[in-house]
Amino acid sequence: MHIEKSHQLHKRAQEVIVGGVNSPSRSFRAVGGESPIYMKKAQGAYFWDVDGNRYIDYLAAFGPIILGHAHPQITAAIFSSSTNGILYGTPHELEILFAEQIRQAIPSMQQLRFVNSGTEAVMSTIRLARAFTGRDKIIKFAGCYHGHADLVLVAAGSGPSTLGTPDSAGIPQSIAQEVITIPYNQPQLLEEALQKWGDQIAAVLVEPLVGNFGIVPPASGFLESINRLAHAHGALVIYDEVITAFRFHYGGVQTLFDVEPDLTALGKIIGGGLPIGAYGGKKEIMEHVSPEGPMYQAGTMAGNPLSLAAGSACLSTLAQPGTYQRLEQMGTTLHDQILNLGRKFDIPLQVNQYGGAFTVYFTEQEVTDYETAKKSDDQQFAQFFQLLLQEGVYIAPSKYEAWFLTTAHTEQEIEMTILAIEKSFKQMKK
Numbered sequence: 001m002h003i004e005k006s007h008q009l010h011k012r013a014q015e016v017i018v019g020g021v022n023s024p025s026r027s028f029r030a031v032g033g034e035s036p037i038y039m040k041k042a043q044g045a046y047f048w049d050v051d052g053n054r055y056i057d058y059l060a061a062f063g064p065i066i067l068g069h070a071h072p073q074i075t076a077a078i079f080s081s082s083t084n085g086i087l088y089g090t091p092h093e094l095e096i097l098f099a100e101q102i103r104q105a106i107p108s109m110q111q112l113r114f115v116n117s118g119t120e121a122v123m124s125t126i127r128l129a130r131a132f133t134g135r136d137k138i139i140k141f142a143g144c145y146h147g148h149a150d151l152v153l154v155a156a157g158s159g160p161s162t163l164g165t166p167d168s169a170g171i172p173q174s175i176a177q178e179v180i181t182i183p184y185n186q187p188q189l190l191e192e193a194l195q196k197w198g199d200q201i202a203a204v205l206v207e208p209l210v211g212n213f214g215i216v217p218p219a220s221g222f223l224e225s226i227n228r229l230a231h232a233h234g235a236l237v238i239y240d241e242v243i244t245a246f247r248f249h250y251g252g253v254q255t256l257f258d259v260e261p262d263l264t265a266l267g268k269i270i271g272g273g274l275p276i277g278a279y280g281g282k283k284e285i286m287e288h289v290s291p292e293g294p295m296y297q298a299g300t301m302a303g304n305p306l307s308l309a310a311g312s313a314c315l316s317t318l319a320q321p322g323t324y325q326r327l328e329q330m331g332t333t334l335h336d337q338i339l340n341l342g343r344k345f346d347i348p349l350q351v352n353q354y355g356g357a358f359t360v361y362f363t364e365q366e367v368t369d370y371e372t373a374k375k376s377d378d379q380q381f382a383q384f385f386q387l388l389l390q391e392g393v394y395i396a397p398s399k400y401e402a403w404f405l406t407t408a409h410t411e412q413e414i415e416m417t418i419l420a421i422e423k424s425f426k427q428m429k430k
């Protein structure tokens with residue numbers, strides 16, 4: 001495979017863009033690559049790079065592209081919206097329609113506000129929880145990633161853990177002290193933390209189904225325990241559904257599992273591929289947000305017509321019957337086949353799958369939290385990643401990320417992917 005043009009672009013990029021990338025998770029450093037691949041075009045389930053190579057895409061832009069690339073409904077919505085002006089700085093009707101569309105799917109978001117990224121959405125829920133409770137500390141779970149705001153970049157998963165910087169430089173110790181991090185899926189440790197700091201905790205923040213140390217579902221009863229324990233200590237529960245909302249069904253993990261948080265942060269899929277975030281929750285809490293209440297939060301680009309038009313088109317398309325069954329079927333096929341191939345080539349691995357998303361961990365041990373996810377072998381993953389790339393399959397360049405299926409994937413791509421995995425495993429065994 002020739003990737004000379006990508007190499008050349010990366011050399012140029014490194015001169016003007018720090019590290020050559022606008023987000024560290026796009027770098028290939030964790031997988032031993034000289035340079036990342038520069039894409040030129042994306043259509044349906046495929047990417048084409050600047051050297052003319054084609055890849056089946058399982059990155060889905062780290063989640064948002066659930067309908068595949070350049071989906072006609074989304075591009076039409078963006079085009080048609082843009083002809084009416086792209087930013088007003090005033091309220092407009094689509095804000096209401098789209099908020100209603102989201103609230104219908106996730107009723108705990110009685111009121112919400114649109115922002116521009118998942119980071120902003122989570123950051124705002126935390127400020128609001130602090131404003132509402134008059135407390136400063138939060139509890140979060142090791143390996144969960146909630147964006148790059150100071151407070152949540154402590155023991156975060158995904159990009160930071162891949163790069164070996166679980167705590168970013170530049171975060172004051174005084175802020176890190178306001179965060180208590182405990183392992184996922186262990187309610188007794190949450191209980192202990194709350195017993196110790198309970199009256200200082202504004203909120204327990206959680207990815208209700210983890211996407212950031214790979215796909216890790218909550219153990220049975222874990223989410224219910226979070227609600228019970230947090231509320232017993234007067235703390236709010238915040239769900240970070242930036243990855244999970246509209247990923248597994250038309251709604252959030254909260255509506256799928258029937259557990260309600262006080263506040264929810266959204267992003268990714270709800271923008272259909274354009275920048276977006278949203279946060280919301282119970283009306284009596286949301287009423288603390290400016291201009292209704294004393295908690296300030298604002299945004300020049302917030303609620304911009306293009307993101308909302310793309311997001312609304314995306315959700316309407318996802319609402320069609322059969323969408324999520326198809327994604328799940330493809331996820332299950334890949335799950336089963338990867339496990340079979342692991343056995344065939346005697347490569348110890350785990351496949352954590354939920355619906356149309358899964359992660360392959362090169363470890364003998366079941367993965368239920370960040371510690372067990374870390375055990376996935378770095379070198380094996382890097383080799384697997386590079387071999388798949390050679391075979392025309394693009395997955396996220398980190399052992400902590402998920403493969404995301406899109407509605408543009410078909411049986412044909414799944415078969416080609418299984419063949420590519422088989423070839424890669426064969427090579428890894430040599």
Ligand code: PMP
Nearest residue numbers: 117118119145146147242243267
């Ligand atoms: N929360 C979760 C669960 C995420 O996965 C991410 C992004 N990967 C974020 C928050 C941050 O979102 P953004 O990158 O849009 O700021």
